[in-house]
Amino acid sequence: MADEALFQFLHSEIIQYVNSAEPGESENGRCVSKLENMGFRVGQGLIERFTKDTPRFKDELDVMKFICKDFWTSVFKKQIDNLRTNHQGIYVLQDNKFHLLTQLSAGKQYLEHAPKFLAFTCGLVRGALSNLGVKSIVTAEVSVMPACKFQVMIQKM
Amino acid sequence: MSRQSNRATDSKKMNSELFTLTYGALVTQLCKDYENDEEVNKQLDKIKFTSHVVLHRFFQEGCAAGKITNKMGYNIGVRLIEDFLARSSVGRCHDFRETADVIAKVAFKMYLGITPSVTNWSPAGDEFSLILESNPLVDFVELPDNHSNLVYSSLLCGVLRGALEMVQMAVDVRFAQDTLRGDSVTEIRMKFIKRIEENLPAGDE
Numbered sequence: 001m002a003d004e005a006l007f008q009f010l011h012s013e014i015i016q017y018v019n020s021a022e023p024g025e026s027e028n029g030r031c032v033s034k035l036e037n038m039g040f041r042v043g044q045g046l047i048e049r050f051t052k053d054t055p056r057f058k059d060e061l062d063v064m065k066f067i068c069k070d071f072w073t074s075v076f077k078k079q080i081d082n083l084r085t086n087h088q089g090i091y092v093l094q095d096n097k098f099h100l101l102t103q104l105s106a107g108k109q110y111l112e113h114a115p116k117f118l119a120f121t122c123g124l125v126r127g128a129l130s131n132l133g134v135k136s137i138v139t140a141e142v143s144v145m146p147a148c149k150f151q152v153m154i155q156k157m
Numbered sequence: 158m159s160r161q162s163n164r165a166t167d168s169k170k171m172n173s174e175l176f177t178l179t180y181g182a183l184v185t186q187l188c189k190d191y192e193n194d195e196e197v198n199k200q201l202d203k204i205k206f207t208s209h210v211v212l213h214r215f216f217q218e219g220c221a222a223g224k225i226t227n228k229m230g231y232n233i234g235v236r237l238i239e240d241f242l243a244r245s246s247v248g249r250c251h252d253f254r255e256t257a258d259v260i261a262k263v264a265f266k267m268y269l270g271i272t273p274s275v276t277n278w279s280p281a282g283d284e285f286s287l288i289l290e291s292n293p294l295v296d297f298v299e300l301p302d303n304h305s306n307l308v309y310s311s312l313l314c315g316v317l318r319g320a321l322e323m324v325q326m327a328v329d330v331r332f333a334q335d336t337l338r339g340d341s342v343t344e345i346r347m348k349f350i351k352r353i354e355e356n357l358p359a360g361d362e
Contacts, residue, residue, distance in 0.1 A: 003268045005240045006233075007176045010312075013229040014183050038182040045178045045297070075175055120179075 004077070011100060014038065015116050032119040039123020040130070047128040050074065060154065063132050064091050071128060076100075089154035093125075094147070101146035114142040118150075125150060173270065177296045184222060184309060191221035223308040230315020231322075238320040241267070249324075253349050254278075256326070257285050260317065269293050273345075286333065289343040300337050309337050313345065325353040 018031050050071065057063045068080035072095075082094040100117050104110045118140035126138045135155040142148040241247075245263050250256040257275045266272050271293065277286040294310045308314075314330040321328045327350040334340035 005237065006268050007179065009233040009236055010176065010179060010183070010229075013232055014179070016232070017183075017225065017229060018186075034186065038179070038186055041182045041185070042175065042178040045181075046174060049174055 008100065008103065011117075011120060012103075014120070019116065032115065035116070035119035036123035036126070039120040039125075040127035041123075042120075043124040043127025043129075044131045045127075046075070046124070047071070047131045051132070057132065060089075060134060061085070063129065063134055064093075064152070066132075067125060067128060068093060075124070089156065091152040091154075093150040093152065095150070096147045098146050098148045101142070101148065104145060106145045111142065111145065114145065114148070115140070118142070118148060122150065125152065173293060174296070177293060180294055180312065181298060184226065184307075187222040187225055188304065188307070223311040227308075227311040227315040227318075230312035230317075231319035232315075233312070234316035234319025234321075235323055237268075237316060238323040241320065253282060253285075256321070257287075257347070261287060264320075277346075283349040285347055287345040287347065289345070292336065292343045295337055298337060305338065308332055308335070310335070310343070317345070317347065322353065325355060327351050327353055 015035065018034050051066075054066075057066065064083065064085070068083050072078065072080050076095075076099040078095075078097070078099070080093045081096045082092075084092045084094075098118075098121075100121065101114065104114070104117070122138040122140050126136055129136045129138075129152070137153045137155065138150060139153075140148055140150045241264055245267065247259050247263060250259060261273045261275050265287075271289065271291060273287040273289045275285055276288055278284070292310060294313065298309060300307060300309065310332065314332065317330045318328060329348040329350055331346055332344070333346040334342055334344035336343050
């Protein structure tokens with residue numbers, strides 16, 4: 001029943017910690033991958049708990065729909081606003097008001113810090129997909145705060 | 158799709174699991190980071206009073222990760238108090254007993270969905286214990302043998318300390334018992350140290 005404020009504060013503390021543990025511009029990639037790895041583990045755990053009573057998914061698209069609707073709603077209290085795909089394994093999930101960015105200024109001021117706030121969630125999605133049997137690479141981009149796009153590239157096994 | 162039915166009830170529970178699992182991932186990362194940490198070893202060089210191995214373990218698991226989560230908790234508490242005061246209609250507490258009640262019955266309820274009991278008051282009324290029947294932070298946790306010193310939930314201590322500091326109370330918070338380490342309940346011991354005077358201008362002498 002943990003209140004969402006608690007998660008938000010914890011999330012920003014984690015970002016703070018990871019960045020202070022790996023100072024320097026060159027280490028930036030490592031920060032992001034550390035956050036991503038943490039998210040991955042959490043995503044795996046969540047999806048395991050979450051799908052234990054759901055019927056088997058029909059196909060990849062069905063899995064993606066599940067992530068956009070149910071998974072997103074339970075984690076971020078809203079659905080993904082737009083899901084697009086090229087039907088060749090690339091999906092773009094667009095959230096017009098991403099929960100973890102709403103605390104930052106909507107202007108351009110903190111735009112450069114935005115990637116840090118997305119890495120954990122990228123991992124979250126990748127971990128969730130991974131435990132549903134879909135291997136993927138997830139990246140995120142922000143052009144205007146607090147909207148952001150997650151791109152999921154499915155790796156064919 | 159048929160899969161959408163009865164999801165609403167799960168949502169709140171999911172969010173708590175998100176928090177629990179995220180915290181777990183953080184502690185795991187901390188333990189990894191500090192496994193071969195040079196800082197820890199440097200400190201070890203300075204302090205030589207027991208066997209190297211024992212001390213190394215102590216720093217590695219008990220202190221390093223615990224200290225950092227405590228510090229993070231403090232930072233969270235400092236900000237969480239504002240959220241708390243804005244959302245609850247709790248006013249100023251007139252004594253430590255009232256503070257204890259608010260923490261147990263309002264704050265814990267609001268953020269973790271549990272209501273710890275307040276016991277073991279010291280005769281002077283400046284020290285009490287919060288007994289947690291269940292600790293949501295440790296829902297999926299088992300401490301491996303080589304981390305038996307880890308104070309897993311020390312984030313909570315930090316949160317309490319930070320939040321109370323913002324309402325002018327310096328309080329010492331620590332875990333006296335922990336179910337993760339084999340005790341039957343989780344006990345958080347809180348000791349009032351002093352009232353922080355408001356009228357000191359920051360950084361002024």
